[in-house]
Amino acid sequence: MKRSIYIISVLLVFLSCEDALIEEPKAIVSEQFYNTAADLETAVNAIIAPLRSNNCFGSLYPWQTEIYSDFQLGRGSYAVLNNYQGLDNTNIARVGSMWNEFYLSIRNANLVIANAPDATKASEADIIRYTSEARFLRAFSYAAIIPYFGKLPLRTESNISATEIPLSSSEEIYSLIFEDLEYAEQHLPDNPSVAGRPTKWAAKTALAHIYFLRGDYQEAVNKSEEIINSNQFSLVGVETVDDWQKLFGPTLISTTEEIFYIKNSKESGWFFVDFLHHPSDPYYNGGGLFACYMDTELLSERWNGWDQEDLRKGLYYEWEFGLGPNTQLNNKFMDTERIGNGANDYPFYRYADVLLIYAESVGRVNNNASTEAIEKLNMVHRRAYGKDPNQPSDVDFTTDDFPDLQSFVDVVVMERGYETIYEGGKRWLDLLRLGRDYTKNTIKKVHGKDIAEKHFLWPIPTSEIDLNDAIDESEQNPGY
Template sequence: MKFKIAILLSLFAAGFMMTSCEDVLEEEDFTYSLSSNNFYNTAEEANAAVMAPLDMMRLAYNSNWFATLEIQTEYCYPKGVYTGYHYNGIVNSTHETRLATNWTYLYRAISYCNTALDKLPAANAMSAEEIATYTAELRFLRALNYFNLVRHWGAVPLRTEENMTDWDLPKSSVDEIYAFIVEDLKFASENCPDVPRLVGTPGKNAAKALLAEVYMYTKEYALAKQLSEEVISSNAYSLVSVSTVRDFDKVFGYDLVTSPEEVFYLKTSRTDGKTWDYISYTAHPQYQIEPGKRMLNGFGYYTHYTDLRNHVISTWDTDDLRYGLNVGPYVFGADAYGEYTALLTKYWDPNASGSGANVSIPLIRYSDVLITYAEASARVAGAPTGESIEALNMLRRRGYGYNPSVANAEVDYQLADYNSLDRFIDLLVKEETYERMNEAKHWDFILRLGKEKELVGQYFNVKDGSFTQIADRHYLWKIPDSEFNYNKALDQGKDQNPGY
């Protein structure tokens, strides 16, 4: 079966150049004028319009994004270039330059969406159905980026196709932004194609999965349960069966085209140089993931490491294949913590050049849908149900190398042991930690659950023996100074996030 991967080669001031591929990359370039009089009329031009924010998102969800969120968790410490971000386990956002760059890329991606959304209704060389499809894909991408803006910066300016020419724009409230996200995703879930047009563009299930997660934040659990159940019932996805750690390469591996767990990944490409730099932040150029197989051919920053005395690592059953996937003990030398350090080894690419790896960025996986469904079904019922436990057991069985869909007395959790909502949520947090370690999702998850002080607040700092104290400034990132410099509707004294 042939697949096409959505890749934008480059974005020029005067036009777009777009690449697609079948099995191997076969480049076909299209360059278009950005004149508002003749662009966004054809399907090819609309497709290029979708490629633009996707390309920018590969920059937004880079090493800075993943590293910053991972070092806010209870299982990570930073090293090297990220030491300045660290405050006993929580990010120190006074070092805002890197985060400001992510802010810029997110808004730039949103701007590309808005520009196309403003012009697509007048397209004269597409059917109404085609226009709706491309519009839905763009609204999904816009919603995803706003979801991450509101979760990490709180109230922010809400820039849309209707006000995109307004330079000075005040912040919209968190509730207003969530309402906007929901409307975008409702449209996307109804109008995106049933099967994604290209590998790397969103389909209906991606929109439903994201909307289900958004509903968890707005506490509309019945809707979250309904949508996540629809994604599961579509039978479009399944957990990849594994028997060894390296079988997880079918989910996270280098040069991967797609997998049955992929709901929405940002695709990378060695051919056009649009690779992912994050792997170099978790690797060491000398570390061998298996004998004779180094994680990265080139210089790694090796800034992430975990403390093997940390309760997450030290209590993790090493028979769980996810332990071997994620935790790579490594001695850095006298300047670190010797035998107590570990690399985060989920991603690797032996063919990487320098710090860039051809590893797709897993923004939405089937595991995420199962985790959402497990919690939503329990909250709707007021207590864990057989379906709630089964969703977690699927992840656990796979972790131990068993068939995810077949009950297994050796590893299955039993409902009778987790018969209250509180007990189940604690179990959910443990299983989510193992399943999504190093995917930039855990901090947001425990923050939404209100577990951050219980988990990160009791985080032992191996460096000085202290425990974390979480301050207000650690919940939201600093709004960049540049936003206040150029957006005169905002006031630094009134509109900056607490603690800055």
């Protein structure tokens, strides 16, 4: 009996030690890791890493969002996106991969937000700084995907351990986005400690853009005006097509125009650049998947209406790769000396974007094409023609060009299309901002295609529905 009791006691001790080995490290990691400023910086880096991955901004996100626009065509497995009938199984899987990466970034942000305030070896300033960066990046992640899904599980630091979280409406998601960005703009620094870190100007720009997309033009004016009046940014001068590399080249650290970019390097790479080139063209050193292109005949509505003197149009170059003689590729992003993936940064927010947000928004608020609205449009327009952005030129628009507000809005919307190609899917988001009927009419006019209702939203991944009992199959987006 004593021997049996001894054996049982030993087993109980062993099992309790085994439980400690399994459970305690979780507490140890939480208590010992989020303590120093270096720990918090590493934890914020872990938020950025999924965003930079090929399943996110490194490749799939820009690809899915850019192909929908009226300026591009997709090749291969991406060609189905130009049918405007929703996603096939291949692209549904890609969207699922993006979902996983965005939610990994959100989860890592939640960990910082939850644990940073308890750091025992970091200053109060460091705690606030890294918490602010985490809140900006959480908002940025949610803002990137909510337009495409329409509803999302709202995962925050308060439900970080929960597995069953219901879908929240877009209004609930945007409520958190605004709360995070308003905190970030109050607490982030004016200048990044390292290139690529968010600043208060990045938070203000994100707010301006989101207000803009939601049709709250007065708030978009307020935020974009703060950025403009700060005198922190200026347009980079361009005189020739080659000069665009001053904005988008692979060796740049930063520019006077940069507000928030996903930073890449030769070590990390940016796979999206592969999609823009052909292995035999001179702009990507023997690489390229040529999966995105312009066809000057199929998209003649856009191509022929674009002034040949516009240096942004000059970024397109003729390249025949088996789909006929009218195909054009684009070298906005190129790397003639690349080894592996491209090293270009992904520009998400830059000063030209702010100027155009302000121009359209102030026009809508005042219900006319005012001198100040036209001037901000002209700054971007002049630069596109190789002119000094800050000096009057012979390509300027004047009040005589705009007999009413709609004529002005139409020009600004098209200017944004020319300016922001391959930058955050902004062209498709602009079409959606102007309404589904506007989007349908535009795509019908340019592509000759009818948009199915299911095409306006991506499907909630089946893995989320299967593993999250708080979501029912009946809540899947229409058509899937």
